[in-house]
Amino acid sequence: MANVRPNIGPLTEAAAAPARRLRIAIVGYGTGGQACALLLSNDGHEVTVFERAAAPGPVGAGFLLQPVGLAVLWQMGLLPQVLAHGAVVTRLYGETAAGRPVMDMRYGDLDARYFGLGLQRGALFSVLDAAWQAGRQLHDDCTIVDVDAEAGKLTDARGVRHAGYDLVIVADGAASRLRGKVTPARLNRPYAWGAQWCLVEQGAWAWPAELQQRYVGARRMAGMLPVGTRPGDPVPRLSFFWSMPVSALDGDASARQWRGELQALWPDAAARLQATDVPDGLAMARYRDAVHARWSRGRAVLLGDAAHAMSPQLGQGVNMALLDARALRDALRREAAVPAALAAYERERRAHVGIYHFWSRWLTPMFQSERDRVASLRDLVFHPLSRVPGGRGQMLRVLSGTRRGWLGSFALPAGFLDAISNECSESTVGATPSSVRGVL
Template structure:
């Protein structure tokens, strides 16, 4: 790094953006320490769709081929109504360049991100929950909840997720609210009964949304997996779980009988997890010597499935700017570079959510007309597909 000081960097959080940024910065010659509250490598959450924008960062990290080998190639977003009439049908191939999505089991990505950190020489402090971070004359001092202290950091990267504990403590202002709607989810074996190669969704009004995402396989697994998502109002979760599991299954089978094989793998409510969505918006993502990335800085509804991909793009953008500019200027440039794509995807996600997860059933006929008409207009269709692929505002490497 000719001309620029090598930095001592503290990264808080080992989700997606944190380990990706840690690896890229360590490879650029910085001394990086990552702090994670969990005592071991552990990823939770349903399967997710890696987009071409996120794949670009995995190529930069050198782990794309390993991750791809475990993933399921997704060519299409296919949404139908309760009568299985096409509602939305978008293909990645329409954008050219052999683009596609990659359905993944979340622990797969974390496994290879951690391998990349190890290879890059990042120090990881497992079981180290950062309770305080204070800016001192000699740099940032971080203190764990148990009283451990490390100091002298030139840069603090906050990547501790949508429920960040540091964001407010450091004085960052903005929106931080939960959505009233979420989803029940389960990952099981596909068994060839559900569509492969596509993210398949069924809708009935605005209160019923069912999704099936091919999720590849586990690190040491051989069976193709699929993730089920079933929309729920979070205030109803306890009531739903107090009822027999078969009642819950019947409500899904009424909409999609093909889900029978997948649902037959569920014997207990403990296998069905609840996903809660949040909306985090900030006016700026940096201050002197500190930057907030990933869901900690811009969590949003998963309607567009961009969370992981935006976090990976954050990490790449931050590393690139730190390689090109001195620290404070690099952080200014980072916020500038990320402002447009983050604003777009946050707005699009928030505006799209009520059309698919809300009590506003009156939107149903308007939604049907809008999406069926819009996708027939070539410029609009291309923009919708580009949005799906995470390429709006994306800077190619």
């Protein structure tokens, strides 16, 4: 990617350097693994990444970067790159098939400087991949099948052992095959609901700055998220998703039936998908719920969805992975001993992640289930409750990733907020604000 600047974010280099240089292995080259590789390499550690894909690349269509995730990228010096590709999102709106509002959340009601950024996974992958060049050691087509957490050793599918690591970071995603090698999961189960998804051209879409959703009870949910462009593809796109039971993902519904159901629910979305091959042009997504009593043992630690996979209902996966990577980097800077650093990292992140696990489990049956009565109650009270003073702010805290515990707030760097204070107004006409350009 052209014009990628080095990791010189305003806050990244302010902290003290780590006590010693470590040999670190990272398993998985998704967002968490990429962010860790970049942050820890820039701190002088020797980092090696093991990725099972023969040609590493993004998995998934699009997602919504929240202020907490954007703040991490700002600290990494990568905010201008993601802003250049992403789509500013100022509102999240959802309604029933009959047109009854269920959700209407605007970032500006919490803080005028807040917004979300719709982004293609390919765009973020490219930005992080291009930024990690110094000391780059990436072993692709290498599936790790075993982790010796106490000794810092890995074994790959060919039987080759990789040893001598001071720290092993397991970041192989929600379907992690290695989480149990580090520490037993207290809960590790698939969700009964998944989604079909694809990218489509944005064209003359009526809501270029909004996540729009439509609901059929809790049984079906369709959504459109503006996700901007990606390197090599300047066409602005939307990320479409269609929620359904996992048992129906590989069903034999005809294209005519599928299009008919979408047309009945949401004609605007159906029009955007006219050129999409159904079902071959749709990818399938499945989700898990994973909880661990501990995230680390010996020299190994879990990170991202490998540590705390949850329903996508709150859309926080990528943001949490970025925050995990930063917290681990900071803990290794503060603590001389690896075990102490891992304990500090876990304390810091659990204090934030826990409330999202709770709300994810509580909200999921309201939007993805066969509980019609629950959905009817949601349709009656969810939107009115969100208009109650105080309640709206609490919901927006959860949405933006800035809720910490039941009543606390997750602080964002003051410099970051200053940098994006004019973004909503200026970026809507395709300009990168001077306030953002000037922070690096």
